[in-house]
Amino acid sequence: MCLSDMLKKIKYWTLDVARVMRRELNLSLTDVGVLLFFIFLPLVYPLVYTLIYNPEVAREIPVAVVDDCRSAQSREFVRMTDATEAIHIIGYATDMAEARRWKDAKDCYGILYIPHDYSRSLGRGEQANVTFYSDMSLLLRYRSMLMSMTNLQLAAGAKIRTETISSLGMSGTSMSGSPVENVSFMLGDTEQGFASFVIPGIIILILQQSMLLGITLLGGTSYERRLRNGGIDPLGIRTSASASVIGRMLCYVFIYLPITIYVLHFVPIFFSLPHIGSPLQYFPFVFPMLIATAFFGMTVEIIVKEREMSFMVVVFTSVVFLFLSGLTWPRYAMSKLWLALGDLIPATWGMEGFIRINSNNATIYDNTHCYLMMWALAVIYFFTAIFVTRYRDMRFRVYGH
Amino acid sequence: MFAKGLGATMRRELSRWGSRRVYLWGMVIIPLTVAFFFLNLMEEGLPTKVPTAIVDLDNSSMSRTLTQSLGSTELIDIKEHATSYHEAMAMVRSGKIYGFFLIPREFEAHALAGRTPTLTYYSNMTYFVPGTLSFKGFKTMAVLTSGKVVETSLTGRGISEEIAGTLLQPVVVDVHPLGNPWTNYSIYLCNSFIPGLLELMIFLLTCFAICGEIKHGTSRGWLATAHGSVTTAIIGKLLPQTIVFTMIGWFFDALLFKYFHFPCGHPGNMLIAMPLFVIACQSFALIVCSAIPNLRLALSACCLMGILAFSIAGFSFPVENMYGAIGIFSYILPVRWYFLIYIDQALNGIDLYYSRYFYVALIMFVLGACAIAWRLKKRCLNPVYVP
Numbered sequence: 175m176c177l178s179d180m181l182k183k184i185k186y187w188t189l190d191v192a193r194v195m196r197r198e199l200n201l202s203l204t205d206v207g208v209l210l211f212f213i214f215l216p217l218v219y220p221l222v223y224t225l226i227y228n229p230e231v232a233r234e235i236p237v238a239v240v241d242d243c244r245s246a247q248s249r250e251f252v253r254m255t256d257a258t259e260a261i262h263i264i265g266y267a268t269d270m271a272e273a274r275r276w277k278d279a280k281d282c283y284g285i286l287y288i289p290h291d292y293s294r295s296l297g298r299g300e301q302a303n304v305t306f307y308s309d310m311s312l313l314l315r316y317r318s319m320l321m322s323m324t325n326l327q328l329a330a331g332a333k334i335r336t337e338t339i340s341s342l343g344m345s346g347t348s349m350s351g352s353p354v355e356n357v358s359f360m361l362g363d364t365e366q367g368f369a370s371f372v373i374p375g376i377i378i379l380i381l382q383q384s385m386l387l388g389i390t391l392l393g394g395t396s397y398e399r400r401l402r403n404g405g406i407d408p409l410g411i412r413t414s415a416s417a418s419v420i421g422r423m424l425c426y427v428f429i430y431l432p433i434t435i436y437v438l439h440f441v442p443i444f445f446s447l448p449h450i451g452s453p454l455q456y457f458p459f460v461f462p463m464l465i466a467t468a469f470f471g472m473t474v475e476i477i478v479k480e481r482e483m484s485f486m487v488v489v490f491t492s493v494v495f496l497f498l499s500g501l502t503w504p505r506y507a508m509s510k511l512w513l514a515l516g517d518l519i520p521a522t523w524g525m526e527g528f529i530r531i532n533s534n535n536a537t538i539y540d541n542t543h544c545y546l547m548m549w550a551l552a553v554i555y556f557f558t559a560i561f562v563t564r565y566r567d568m569r570f571r572v573y574g575h
Numbered sequence: 576m577f578a579k580g581l582g583a584t585m586r587r588e589l590s591r592w593g594s595r596r597v598y599l600w601g602m603v604i605i606p607l608t609v610a611f612f613f614l615n616l617m618e619e620g621l622p623t624k625v626p627t628a629i630v631d632l633d634n635s636s637m638s639r640t641l642t643q644s645l646g647s648t649e650l651i652d653i654k655e656h657a658t659s660y661h662e663a664m665a666m667v668r669s670g671k672i673y674g675f676f677l678i679p680r681e682f683e684a685h686a687l688a689g690r691t692p693t694l695t696y697y698s699n700m701t702y703f704v705p706g707t708l709s710f711k712g713f714k715t716m717a718v719l720t721s722g723k724v725v726e727t728s729l730t731g732r733g734i735s736e737e738i739a740g741t742l743l744q745p746v747v748v749d750v751h752p753l754g755n756p757w758t759n760y761s762i763y764l765c766n767s768f769i770p771g772l773l774e775l776m777i778f779l780l781t782c783f784a785i786c787g788e789i790k791h792g793t794s795r796g797w798l799a800t801a802h803g804s805v806t807t808a809i810i811g812k813l814l815p816q817t818i819v820f821t822m823i824g825w826f827f828d829a830l831l832f833k834y835f836h837f838p839c840g841h842p843g844n845m846l847i848a849m850p851l852f853v854i855a856c857q858s859f860a861l862i863v864c865s866a867i868p869n870l871r872l873a874l875s876a877c878c879l880m881g882i883l884a885f886s887i888a889g890f891s892f893p894v895e896n897m898y899g900a901i902g903i904f905s906y907i908l909p910v911r912w913y914f915l916i917y918i919d920q921a922l923n924g925i926d927l928y929y930s931r932y933f934y935v936a937l938i939m940f941v942l943g944a945c946a947i948a949w950r951l952k953k954r955c956l957n958p959v960y961v962p
Contacts, residue, residue, distance in 0.1 A: 207871050207962065226886050229896045251746070278925045301741050304748050310755040311918040312893055313763050317707065320750055327748045328718065334745035342734070353724040354686055355693040356717035358710060361667060361674075362701035368892050371703050395962070448701075481962065482790070485874045486597055486779055490605055492882055493772060497616060503760065504673075504705045507622035509615070526670060533701040536668035544670075 190413040194421025195428070197411050201392060202429065207481070211388035212426075216433045219384070220377050220441040228445055230367030232318045234262035237284040238273040241266055245293035251304065254326055255286060260318035283309040284319050299338060314368065362533035363448055370448050374532045375501040375525045377437045378460070382467045382521040383492045385426060389471030390484035397479050397566075405570030415563040419556065423468040430464050442532065451531035459531060459538050462548035463524035469555030470520060476562045499525045523547045580802040584811025587800050588784070592815075601780045602819050610769050610827055614835065617761035625709040628655035628663045628675040635683035641720055645676060650712035667699050674698040674709035676716070686724050694720065704760070754838050754922045762837045766917055767890035769827055774856045774910040775881035777820055781860035782877050784812055785951070786870035794955035805952040813857050817850070824849040832921065840924015848916045848934065855909035855937040858944035865947045868954040869961050884908045912936045 202208045237255070241248050256263040264282055267273035273285045287305040295302040306323050308316050363370040400407045411418065438456055442449035478484050497503055498516035505513060505526075516522045527544035530536040538545055592598040629645065631638050646653040654672055657663035663675040676696045679685075685692035696713035700706040722743045729739040755762050788794040801808035828849060832839035839845060859880075864873045886892070887904055888911040894902045905911045912933045919930040 205962075207875075210875060222883065223886060225901050226883075226897060227892055229892075229898065232893050232896045235893075278919075278923070278929045280929075296745065299738055299741060301744060302746050304746060306748055306750045308750060308752050309923070310752045310758075310763070311922060312889070312891065313758065313760070314891055315893055316752060316758070323748045323750055324714075327744070327746055330746045331744055335742050338742060338745070353689060353691060353728065354717070354721040355691055356714070356721060357693055357695045358714060359695065359697045360706070360710075361697050361699045363703075363706075364700070366700050366703075368703075371700060374701070482783070482787075482870050482874055483597065485878055486601060486783070489779070489878045489882060490609065490772065490775060493768065493775075493885060494609060494612060497613070501702070502704070502764070503617055504622050504625075504702060506626055506705075507619060507624075512612075512616055529701050530668055530670055534668050534699065540665065540669040 187414070187417050190411065190417035191421040191424065194411045194413060194418050195425045197409070198392070198422050198425035199428070201395075201409060202388065202425065205392070205395070207391055208388045211384050211391060212429055213433070215384040215387070216380055216430075216437055219380050220373070220437055221444075223376050223380075224369055224373050224441065224445045224447070227369035227372055230365065230369050231259075232312075232315050233259055235260055235284065235315055235319060236264045236282040237261045237286055237319070238265060238267050238276050238282040239263055239286045239288070240268075240270055240273050241288045242290040243288050243292040247293040247296055248288045251288065251292075251330060252286070254330060255323075258322035258326060260322040277307075277309065283311075283315055296334060362529075369445065370533075372501065373445070373447055374442065374529045375499065376496075377441055378463070378525045378528050379492065379496060379499070379521050381430065381434060381437060381460070382463070382519075382524065383488060383495070385430060385464070385467050386471045386474060386488045386491075387484055389422075389426060389468065390475055390478045390488055391481060393472070393475035394478040394481040394483050397475075398481055400570055415560045415567070419469070419472060419559045419563055422472060423465060423556075426468040426471070427461075427464045434460060434464065438528070438532075448533040450533065450535045452535075452537075455537050456528055456531045459527055459541065459545060460524055462545065462552050463520045466520035466548050466552035466555055469552060469559045472559035473555050473562055476565070495519050495521055498522055501525060517547065518551065520548055520551050523551075577804070577807055580800070580804060580807040581811045581814075584797070584801045584808055585815055587797070588812050588815055591784075597783065598780065601776050601783070602816065603823065606773055606776055606823050606827075609772050610765075610830065613765050613768055614761065614830070617764060620757055620759040620761050621708075622704060622760070623649050623708065624652035625650060625674065625705045625712070626652055626654040626672050627709050627712075628657045628666055628672045629653050630657045630660060630663050630675055630677040632659075632680045633678050633682040637683040637686065638678045641678060641716065644719075645712070645716045648712050648716065650708045651716075663697075667697070672699075673702060673705040674713065676713050687727075689728065754924075761835070762922075764890075765831060765835075766837065766921070767888075767914055768885065769831070770824075770852065770913050770917070771881075771885050771888065771890065771910050773820065773824060773827070774852075774884060774908070774913075775878075777816075777853060777856035778860045778863075778877035778881045779874065780816060781813065781857050782864055782870065782873045784816065785809070785861070785864045786868060786873045789868055789954055789958045790870040790960050792958045792960070794958045798952070798955045805949060805955070808955070809861065809948055809951070813861070817853055817857060820853045820856075821850045824853060837921070838924070839921040841920045841927070844920040844927055844930070845917070848913060848920070848937070851934060851937040852909055852913040855912070855940035858940040859907075859909055861944040862940075862947055865944075865950045868951060871962065880908065884910050888914055890914065906936075909937060909940055 202212060239252050241252065252263060255261055267276060276282045277285060285307040289303060292302050308319050310316055360366055396407050396410060399409060438460065439453055474487060478487055498512060498519055499522045505516065523544040527541035530541060629642050631642055645651050655666055657666060657675065660677060666672045674697055678694060679692055682692045694717045696717065698706045698710040725743055726739050729742060730736055752758060788797045798805065798808050801811055825846060828845055831837045832842060860877055863876050867873050867876060888908050889905055894905045915933045916930050919925050
């Protein structure tokens with residue numbers, strides 16, 4: 175008797191979940207505003223972002239030369255500079271003042287200064303100094319120029335060393351070349367491209383933020399309907415909080431499954447971004463993030479009492495969440511407070527794990543911590559979502575009377 | 576007449592601020608909190624001590640010295656000692672480390688015998704900053720090691736230490752980062768992201784204030800308070816916001832340039848730029864509201880642009896290197912012009928002459944708004960709410 179009661183309860187509860195899910199699907203797919211967030215945003219934003227960053231690296235940055243030496247060696251150095259990937263020599267300025275004027279007018283972003291004693295020092299076997307002034311408005315530009323100049327210094331040095339040593343009458347590869355070779359490997363983003371670095375993280379954040387926007391928009395709309403109808407949402411399903419919360423979650427995750435496949439699998443393929451992870455690893459990996467985000471959205475709803483408030487609440491957090499995830503400022507350098515705050519955001523773990531699976535060919539097992547944290551967040555936000563739903567019902571019941 | 580209508584509209588607007596918490600949050604609390612977040616997060620300036628691993632397959636005195644010197648550099652923190660390449664790679668995959676340095680078997684013996692052994696180092700570039708910093712630290716150490724071996728063998732052949740030292744580095748390129756010699760990330764990111772956030776919030780609140788009237792059907796009352804003049808109505812509505820946002824902006828200036836001592840060549844010019852920037856942002860949002868006088872659509876459009884601005888305005892990736900058809904959109908955003916002003920007037924501190932067009936561009940936004948804002952009047956008289 176008791177068992178059949180329980181079975182009946184479970185049956186009705188499951189039916190309620192299904193009803194809530196169907197109604198929520200209906201509401202989502204008939205609301206243009208929600209469709210904009212659930213469908214348009216994740217379809218188009220990854221493309222727009224990748225198009226912005228797709229040139230990948232800063233090449234051929236204009237640089238001016240002030241050559242006080244005017245010798246064959248100095249001209250050769252300038253030619254070598256011009257031949258690097260990052261730098262393009264736009265011309266010779268007569269003095270530093272002119273070069274500065276060019277830089278101020280943004281005709282160039284760097285100045286190469288070769289002093290008058292450059293070739294004399296080389297001839298005497300002394301150290302020759304060259305100065306490079308770099309504009310610091312964008313670190314990416316500085317980084318490209320710095321890497322080029324460092325490589326150039328090593329290459330020019332090796333060349334001159336070989337010449338000097340053979341002129342001293344000695345031979346032997348051990349000294350002319352380098353006695354210790356050094357080889358560097360860039361992992362994950364082998365070309366050090368900007369899109370390849372930033373897009374795998376951004377697409378995860380887009381998934382989370384677009385879902386949050388859609389959910390809060392639906393929540394705000396429902397709140398407005400309840401205000402107009404004496405505390406009852408005529409389009410809502412009256413059921414237990416748990417059935418309602420789980421039904422809604424299933425609806426959102428259901429909508430997001432095809433979108434996730436598009437965003438995580440096809441977008442990197444479209445633009446030839448790093449994409450070496452196995453789909454069997456990253457799809458199961460982000461699944462708990464979708465669930466956690468759905469519950470997170472239903473929790474955030476507590477401050478959304480108007481349809482359009484979802485913008486105010488969610489949009490600015492995109493920038494904050496981006497930084498909390500550690501993509502721009504690494505998490506090992508964050509203070510405890512910001513680490514803890516970042517821990518609470520599903521996308522922090524989603525981004526960390528997905529980037530490693532996608533670009534470093536890691537597995538879920540390698541990212542067990544991230545994976546479990548997302549499940550933990552899903553559980554935490556499930557309870558907060560239930561609390562919010564009950565709290566709202568209670569408030570409206572009070573108002574209703 | 577104008578002054579009376581303006582005063583009445585402003586009083587009406589201020590009373591609306593009292594009834595809606597969104598104004599307090601959007602104008603004051605969110606900008607201040609997020610600015611605090613950015614400045615506090617990146618207070619260190621540069622995230623040094625990147626967690627890395629060393630794979631020492633040689634275990635000689637030379638390799639141990641190398642490990643010790645690597646660990647004592649500013650950039651590198653040797654967190655793990657891996658016994659093989661695969662073990663180190665697994666640590667990269669699990670995110671424990673951002674790179675590792677591999678010393679091959681028989682390294683010391685080969686190096687001293689002149690058999691050219693190879694030092695290899697791996698940096699995980701999926702995270703740009705730690706990847707780059709670990710690369711820099713590894714490379715410096717590899718080059719220094721190689722130099723030391725050259726010096727030993729040169730002096731061994733009877734070349735004086737002086738000449739040997741020169742031969743190590745016959746040409747030295749001194750790179751001078753102008754304006755930010757510490758390559759401080761906070762200077763670089765806070766000066767672009769905080770104005771970007773301010774722009775976003777101005778967009779949102781302008782849309783909220785104007786289209787909210789249409790949504791709630793109060794736009795007739797709004798226009799009536801301004802004696803039927805849409806110009807008075809808009810100025811009366813937005814001027815209080817202009818004042819508050821400018822105050823917040825100046826507070827940010829003071830915080831960045833005075834409290835944190837970020838480079839600022841011409842503080843006066845930056846102070847002038849702030850109200851112009853605020854008004855340009857409001858004008859931008861006003862143009863959007865006039866073109867699509869619907870709260871949700873206007874907010875959607877403004878959010879779209881406001882969030883994209885962080886990428887497309889060229890804060891991190893240079894606009895010159897973007898595709899032309901994409902990069903051109905950066906110039907329709909006020910924050911791009913403000914960013915250019917900041918580079919010239921604060922970071923580089925050059926003559927105002929070079930930034931003249933950037934100031935003009937900010938003013939052009941106002942003219943653009945003047946050209947289209949009349950459209951609002953019809954919508955205000957017949958408010959239709961489309962959800």
